[in-house]
Amino acid sequence: MAYPGEKNPAPSAFTPYLDAVNGLFQPMTGPVMNTYNRFHGWKESMGLIQPGTVENLTREISQVHLANWAFEGARADVSKVVSGSPAFQLTHSFALGSSSKPSSYNFGAVFANAQTLLQGGVDGSGVVTMRANQTWSATDVTKVQGQLYNKPGQSMLQIEHDHLGPHYSLSLKTMNPGLLDGTGIHFVSLLHSISPRLSLGFESIIQHPQPAILETSTSYLAKLTSLPNPYAALAATSPTGQPLSAPFYPSWTATAQLQPSGNIQATYHQRLSEKVDVALDFQTLIQPASMMGPAKREAICTAGAKYDFRMATFRGQIDSNGTVGMLLEQRFTPAFAFMVSGEIDHSKNTSKFGVGIMIESSTMTQEEMIAAGMLTPVPGP
Structure with a gap:
């Protein structure tokens, strides 16, 4: 079909053969495609959403709680922005020794544009890490991670x-x-929207460390959110220009995961305002008696909150074991920040404390940084 003012393309020498093949398979493919189109239309009428990936199921919790943010001792991160578009940055990270972690140094580099992210680093002991993300389209992303150790058998590659x-x-x-024998650890996960608020899925793990050993296990997942914003889908389109359901940012999210061992993890996250988030994490630890130790029937609940101020971010949390923690990141200028981290475990009568600084410099001018979105322009008088 041609648009107004556009000529129909002239038939090629293969057109009669293509029409013959289409006519041969039409009685079989026609009913299948009609059934699929009706099923797809029925799902569209239900108002289903794009639920996100299983990997990011509890991403909001990790942004609030201190598991990925707290540190002990002293640290300093010095970074230099070489280019803003494409983004290219060099980082030097120093950490002084503490009671649980020795002193360390890490050099890293990051390159990123709209489709590609390349990140690499090397520490003082010679361990090399790398990460690469390639966005092929609005629906497909490939990620590669790797670690190279100077000891045999410890290197890792993940695709x-x-x-x-x-x-x-x-x-x-x-x-x-293992390309020849299929060994390794393999994961398959699926998360599907059942209603505008509920998504269900699973994650299967296939452990094949040796050709003679094969173990499988499956976890079951559920995600419940507030009602989606009907205008969220209008902001995303596929490469062909068709509307594409995009992940939305609900006011609250609840997740549940049933692990193969029978343990349960449940989380709840709510955005109270544009600057305040709260998160709750509940996990059980049920372990039968074995050669590894006695039986365990435990549970832990962790509650945390994150406050975003104009030039600072504060995170605080407390769990059912009596552990209280906090992290304050105070940014005095766009290029200098000071961090304080602390934790007190009342049940064990132990504590941890850390201080750190982040310094960022750039070879770009202020106008270039504003154009790249790295600085907010200050209005004139």
Whole structure:
């Protein structure tokens, strides 16, 4: 079909053969495609959303709680922005020794544009780390991570691919894959939207460390959110220009995970305002008696909050074991920040304390940084 003012393309020499093949398979493919189109239309009428990936199921919790943010001792991060578009940055990270972690140094570099992210680093002991993300389209992303150790048998390679459908996400991941014998640890996860608020899925792990050993286990997942914003989907389109359901940012999110061992993890996150987030994490630890130790039936609940001020971010949390922690990141200028981290475990009568600084310099002018979105222009008088 041609648009107004456009001529129909002239038939090629293969057109009669293509028409013959189409007519041959039409009685079989026609009913299948009609059934699929009706099923797809039925799902669209339900108002289903794009639920995100299983990997990011508890991403909001990790942004609030201190597991990925707290530190002990003293640290300093010095970074230099070489370019803003494409982004290229060099980082030097120093950490002084503490009671649980020795002193360390890490040199890193990051390169990123709209489709590609390349990140690498090397520490003082010679361990090399790398990460690469490639966005092929609005629905497909490939990720590669690797670590090279100077000791045999400790290096790691991980390859992952995420496919985001209109109402589901499918992820395939493999760690240290063996190309000839299929050994390694392989992951398959699927999360599908069942209603505008509920998504269900699973994650299966196939452990194949040796050709003679094969173990599988499956976790079951659920995600419940507030009602989606009907205008969120209008902001995303596919490469062909068609509307594409995009992940939205709900006011609250609840997740649950049933692990193969019978343990349960449940989380709840709520955005109270534009600057205040609260998060709750509940985990059980049920372990039968074995050669590894006695039986355990425990549970821990962790509650935390994050406050974003104009030039500072504060995180605080407390758990059912009596552990209280906090992290304050105070940014005095866009290029200098000071951090304080602390934790007190009342049940064990122990404490941890850390201080750190972050310094960032750039070879770019102020006008270039504003154009790249790295600085907010200050209005004139």
